[in-house]
Amino acid sequence: MIKSDLLKWLQENKIEGKIEHPSVSKFGDYAVRTGKPLENLSENSIVEKIEFMAGFSNIWLKEKVLVDQAKNILSSKYNEELKEENIGKKMMVEFAHPNTHKELHIGHMRTLITGEALARLFETTGATAFRANYQGDIGPHVAKAIWGVQKMLKQENQTLTDWETKANSEKAHFLGKAYALGCADYDADNKDEIDKINHNLYAKDPDIMDIYKITRKWSLDYYNDFYARFYTTYDKLFFESEITEDGKKIVEANIGKLFEKGDEGAIIFDGEKYGLHKRVFITGAGTVTYEGKEMGLAYVQKAQFEYDKNIHVVGNEQSGYFKVVLKAMSLLDPWFEGRQYHLPMGMVTFADRKMSSRTGDIVTVDSILDETTKAILPLLKNEEMDKKYTAEVITIGAVKFSVLKSDPTQNTIFDVKKSVDLNGNSGPYLQYTYARCQSVIEKSQKLETRNEKLEMWNEEELGLLRYFYQFSEKIVEAAERYNPAILAEYLLNFSRKYNEFYGKCRIIGEPEEERRVFLTQVTAKILKDGLNILGIKTVEKM
RNA sequence: GCGCCUAUAGCUCAAUGGAUAGAGUAAUAGUCUUCGGAACUAUUGAUGAGGGUUCGAUUCCCCCUAGGCGCACCA
Numbered sequence: 001m002i003k004s005d006l007l008k009w010l011q012e013n014k015i016e017g018k019i020e021h022p023s024v025s026k027f028g029d030y031a032v033r034t035g036k037p038l039e040n041l042s043e044n045s046i047v048e049k050i051e052f053m054a055g056f057s058n059i060w061l062k063e064k065v066l067v068d069q070a071k072n073i074l075s076s077k078y079n080e081e082l083k084e085e086n087i088g089k090k091m092m093v094e095f096a097h098p099n100t101h102k103e104l105h106i107g108h109m110r111t112l113i114t115g116e117a118l119a120r121l122f123e124t125t126g127a128t129a130f131r132a133n134y135q136g137d138i139g140p141h142v143a144k145a146i147w148g149v150q151k152m153l154k155q156e157n158q159t160l161t162d163w164e165t166k167a168n169s170e171k172a173h174f175l176g177k178a179y180a181l182g183c184a185d186y187d188a189d190n191k192d193e194i195d196k197i198n199h200n201l202y203a204k205d206p207d208i209m210d211i212y213k214i215t216r217k218w219s220l221d222y223y224n225d226f227y228a229r230f231y232t233t234y235d236k237l238f239f240e241s242e243i244t245e246d247g248k249k250i251v252e253a254n255i256g257k258l259f260e261k262g263d264e265g266a267i268i269f270d271g272e273k274y275g276l277h278k279r280v281f282i283t284g285a286g287t288v289t290y291e292g293k294e295m296g297l298a299y300v301q302k303a304q305f306e307y308d309k310n311i312h313v314v315g316n317e318q319s320g321y322f323k324v325v326l327k328a329m330s331l332l333d334p335w336f337e338g339r340q341y342h343l344p345m346g347m348v349t350f351a352d353r354k355m356s357s358r359t360g361d362i363v364t365v366d367s368i369l370d371e372t373t374k375a376i377l378p379l380l381k382n383e384e385m386d387k388k389y390t391a392e393v394i395t396i397g398a399v400k401f402s403v404l405k406s407d408p409t410q411n412t413i414f415d416v417k418k419s420v421d422l423n424g425n426s427g428p429y430l431q432y433t434y435a436r437c438q439s440v441i442e443k444s445q446k447l448e449t450r451n452e453k454l455e456m457w458n459e460e461e462l463g464l465l466r467y468f469y470q471f472s473e474k475i476v477e478a479a480e481r482y483n484p485a486i487l488a489e490y491l492l493n494f495s496r497k498y499n500e501f502y503g504k505c506r507i508i509g510e511p512e513e514e515r516r517v518f519l520t521q522v523t524a525k526i527l528k529d530g531l532n533i534l535g536i537k538t539v540e541k542m
Numbered sequence: 543g544c545g546c547c548u549a550u551a552g553c554u555c556a557a558u559g560g561a562u563a564g565a566g567u568a569a570u571a572g573u574c575u576u577c578g579g580a581a582c583u584a585u586u587g588a589u590g591a592g593g594g595u596u597c598g599a600u601u602c603c604c605c606c607u608a609g610g611c612g613c614a615c616c617a
Contacts, residue, residue, distance in 0.1 A: 014556095018558070020558075020560095022561075023557085023560090023561060023562085023563090023564085024561075024562080027561070031561085033560070053561080054560090054561055055560075055561080056560085056561070062613095071613085088587095099617070135590065136617060139616075139617060140616060140617075141616085141617070143582065203598085238617085262614070263614075263615085263616090264614090264615070266614065266615050267615095268614065268615085273606070276545095277544095277545085277567080277612090277613055277614085278613090278614060279613095279614065279615095280614045280615040281598075281613085281615095283614090283615040283616095284615055285615075287615085289614095289615070289616075289617085290617050291614075293617095315611090316546085316610095316612095317610090317611050317612065318611095318612085318617095319546060319547080319611080319612070320545075320546070320611085320612045321612080321617095322615065325545090344546095344547085346547095346548095349609075349610080376580095379580065381578085394580095402554095405554095405555075405566095406554085406555055406556085407555085407556090409547090410547095410548080410555085411547085411548070411610065411611090412554080412555085413553095413554075415553085418553080418554075418567080421554095421566075421567080421580095422580055423566090423567095423580050423581080424565085424566040424567065424580090425554085425555080425566040425567080426566085426580085428580055429566095429581090431580090432578080432580045432581080433580095433581090435578075435580095436577090436578050436580095436581080438578095439577075439578055440577055440578085444577085469589085477558095483554090485556090489555095489556070489565090492565075493564095493565080496565085498617070499581060499582065500582070500583095502577085502578095502581080502582080503573090503581070503582040503583080504582085506577065507577055508577040509577075513577095534567060541578090542578095
């Protein structure tokens with residue numbers, strides 16, 4: 001990358017200080033706060049000139065360098081350079097983790113979209129990414145849902161078989177309603193009966209296993225549709241029910257060492273010794289809590305993939321939980337020390353309502369996607385047969401981008417009406433710019449090539465050239481900071497730059513046609529690759 | 543009560559201690575027989591309050607206010 005070359009050169013000349021992009025382009029491509037003018041610099045093949053002003057040494061790159069960088073992008077050579085950043089690293093990304101027997105809501109969608117983008121960022125920079133999903137398929141929430149299902153079937157005089165042929169989303173919605181009913185009944189008067197279902201689930205009571213297995217599969221089928229729509233394929237689905245015993249054994253084996261007996265026979269980890277708080281790992285009744293299960297999960301995951309880093313993409317309300325559990329994990333086995341990272345995802349709240357899966361009052365992912373598609377369809381110019389595919393690509397692009405354009409750790413307010421912008425700071429704006437580039441490229445190919453030299457650029461053309469080489473830098477930065485928004489933001493600014501250029505400079509039929517088509521090709525390449533890293537597809541026409 | 547997080551334009555979001563705090567959206571005014579108007583141009587508009595550190599603070603520290611989230615047998 002250009003930045004590393006520059007950095008190396010500055011070091012050779014013993015110049016200290018951070019290198020940055022100036023806030024305004026008239027101050028050059030890079031700037032270093034040197035305090036005084038630079039003197040006696042060695043020869044350099046990439047720097048055109050250096051000017052000192054207001055404490056900054058402003059650095060301009062040679063045009064040839066800018067053009068070479070653009071060519072690197074077009075030929076995908078930049079990709080090889082990027083791979084050297086994290087070469088050989090193994091990154092586990094654990095994300096989405098919806099519990100079975102519940103409907104998906106916007107929070108799941110946010111972590112799914114973010115986790116997938118992170119995995120792609122790691123892969124682009126040379127790491128191996130392992131996509132993991134940890135799903136709660138056992139416990140009180142399942143018992144409540146099963147209670148609800150039984151009650152609703154009885155009321156409607158139906159059996160599970162009657163539901164078998166229905167669509168996955170309908171079954172999921174049915175489970176969502178059943179769960180809400182179970183919650184209401186639990187709070188009302190049926191606590192003991194629902195607790196008994198929970199107990200029987202752990203005991204694998206044959207009477208309940210049928211309905212459990214069938215409804216569990218409904219959930220998983222529904223989730224698979226959802227993952228596929230968002231272009232995510234997991235390397236491994238981990239299930240709570242499968243690691244419960246492991247967790248229990250590990251915790252019990254370490255009583256007196258790491259864990260201790262607390263009140264009422266519970267096995268706890270005393271985080272207070274480390275400035276944290278106490279948490280229960282096995283309850284007084286002998287059931288393993290989420291904390292205890294996490295110990296089992298840790299080893300199962302390690303056995304699957306010996307990661308350098310495991311990024312837990314999980315809501316920020318779990319920050320306290322993770323601090324304690326990750327501490328316990330590193331004390332249990334030093335191997336885990338420094339390898340576990342909780343990325344605290346911001347909460348999604350609503351402008352106009354409270355959302356709760358307990359009451360069944362949720363905005364489902366399906367409804368958001370449907371609404372978006374409805375807004376997009378009338379705008380499409382495609383042939384009828386391509387419309388469905390195009391509408392889907394743009395729907396997913398719009399929803400994904402609206403999530404990815406802001407810092408994942410920040411809370412956001414979600415307004416269903418305004419959520420999906422189709423212009424301005426939006427996925428469709430980027431997809432539109434790409435389609436526009438394709439249209440220009442297609443038109444120009446009908447003309448003869450003029451072999452025009454790539455020099456003597458005008459202001460608008462240079463403005464674009466100065467954006468191209470930053471693409472790689474932004475990818476690296478986004479991967480390092482676990483923040484896809486850095487890349488998303490760049491793509492937006494860059495797209496605006498291209499559209500500005502497009503508005504001011506005609507391309508087809510002008511003397512500068514060849515080089516302007518070249519700029520258009522590079523732009524298209526950056527948009528396609530950049531969006532792909534974010535997990536968003538492009539279409540040639542829309 | 544203790545702890546963590548947040549507060550930037552009417553709204554949704556940016557800004558590794560540095561140059562004139564940037565975008566989108568909304569509003570207003572334009573571009574318009576178009577190389578794709580899902581676009582472009584222009585105008586209006588902001589750092590919650592008060593201290594401190596610093597040559598320099600949206601950024602770091604203290605305090606206050608407002609909001610969100612956690613804090614032992616749920617996941």
